[in-house]
Amino acid sequence: MYHYKEMLSHLAENRLLRSLQQxxxxxxxxxxxxxxxxxxxxxxxxxxxxHHPLLKNAAIEAINAWGIGSGASRLVCGNNILYTRLEEKLARLKQTEAALVFSTGYLANTGTLAAITKKGDLILADRLNHASLIEGSRLSGATLRVYRHRDMTHLQTLLSKSKKGQRIFIVTDGIFSMDGDIAPLPDIIQLAERFDAMVYLDDAHATGVIGENGGGTASHYNLSSPRLIQMGTLSKALGGLGGFIAGSHDLIQYLINNARPLIYTTALPPATLAAAISALDLIHQDxxxxxxxxxxxxxxxxxxxxxxxxxxxxxxxxxxxxxxxxxxxxxxxxxxxxxxxxxxxxxxxxxxxxxxxxxxxxxxxxxxxxxxxxxxxxxxxxxxxxxx
Ligand SMILES: Cc1ncc(COP(=O)(O)O)c(C=O)c1O
Incomplete structure (x- = not known):
């Protein structure tokens, strides 16, 4: 038997019950x-x-041109030309060689982390990272260690305990979704260089909010690094739906071949892609x-x-x-x-x-x-x- 009722009563007693509000x-x-x-x-x-009129019009035009749904996954026949335009604009915003759009930010995080890490790797995650980052870290089977929120001394201690030759990924939100503070990215990159680690940055709340033209956390600190993998969403400041990874051309090609939520899910509707393109044009121009x-x-x-x-x-x-x-x-x-x-x-x-x-x-x-x-x-x- 599954004790749903008891579990729900327990949550309610502790004032932790959640419900959907229309x-x-x-x-x-x-x-x-x-x-x-x-x-x-x-x-x-x-x-x-x-609700911006430019985005609404772009979406309506895309519906008129291509219909409501994409019909298949990106690797089958759902890869509308709008994906290419959108990904070029995302790469420009993030100052990277390339970008890759996923159906949501959650899927971008879980799919990418699971694809780029493997058993034996070490993932060091800020304690306040978003749930999707934890999920992605667990999926890969890599060892996950959590450092105190924005605590670089603790991060350094954990880095220094890594095994010789072990691949290390430091994973952090850019803007933390519940505290509203910003990750000390320059210090994180510095530590990454010292300990030969990669940095995975979740810029869900930073994209369109901080940095030049809303470029995000790396732009906010005016830094770029080959060690940096940037993730963002189209669903927050950009007003629509979708997630993305920005990084090197090789990384993106690797993800196209290995990120399961990219391979095994239906592509986004053309209207969603068109609205995101319009959003990026808007913040680029004004x-x-x-x-x-x-x-x-x-x-x-x-x-x-x-x-x-x-x-x-x-x-x-x-x-x-x-x-x-x-x-x-x-x-x-x-x-x-x-x-x-x-x-x-x-x-x-x-x-x-x-x-x-x-x-x-x-x-x-x-x-x-x-x-x-x-x-x-x-x-x-x-x-x-x-x-x-
Ligand atoms: C920090 C962070 N990362 C990832 C996500 C997931 O993004 P999306 O809502 O586009 O799936 C969210 C949104 O809830 C978030 O706050």
Missing amino acids: SQLEPGHLPHLKGKGLLLFSSNNYLGLS TALIERLWENRDYFYQKITALGFNTLESETPIVPIVLGDSQKALIFSERLLKEGLHVPAIRPPTVPQKTARLRVTLSATHTKAHIDTLTDHLKKIGQTLGVI
Whole structure:
């Protein structure tokens, strides 16, 4: 017998039960949740591109030209010409020789890590890496060791314990999805050079957000390295769906031959590819949306820290408000919801024990008035709950 009911009751008792909320973004007015008139501070749609007219038109044109579905995997007959155009633009954005698009960021991570590492290799992963990186690391059978979050001394200690001749991969998020801080990539690369390791960088939240024209973490630090493999998504700042790897021509050819989620799944719909091309053209030509995102982020951050909330070391449009206790985080989030504000409570196991939090994400589509409304309610509820 499978004890689903008991397992669910256990989660509910510990305030850890998750449920799906129906959400429909209101056309043309991005930060609202239809029906409930909610203001969203929970989306990864950092630039508001999911509703941008240019992207919508590009998608519609692609549907008219090629239909809804791609019909097969990329290696059979699903490799629409739009893939080539998109991958050229991604390689330009990431300053690499080549790029390869997967159906999601999750698949890009699991497929690539499983393909490039093998039993006997050593993977050193930041403790706060995204679940898909952990999954990919486990799939390969390589030895996985976790270093304390952004702790270069700990990383160095683990590197120095590696076996002679062992292949080493340091795996890190660029912007950490729950803390909103940035990986110390220059230090990581330096250690990689010293210990002859490769670096795998998950730029899901950094692509389109930091660096020149949204180029991501490597661009943010103005660095490039042959040791670096960059991953990104088309699903967050770029507004659509899909993931990608950017790196050397040889790496990409290797993945085409070895990454199972690339080989054994149906190719993305042409509309999705066309929208991503349009998104990349847009941020290449005009950084206004990225600038607006950062204005909003800085405006919110200055207000929230002045109120005395614990925002960890957030440096980006992801701003955690740490409350510690799961129950408190849920109550806080529920009270915000009653005021028409959608700010999710993030609880273990997504974040470490005792660090339950609200996770605020800013978008270029928020107005100052939206942000004022949020901070006013955060202040009121925070005082009532004794958080500030
Ligand atoms: C850091 C990180 N990596 C990878 C992913 C997966 O990307 P996608 O949503 O495109 O599958 C996410 C998204 O949840 C993420 O936050």
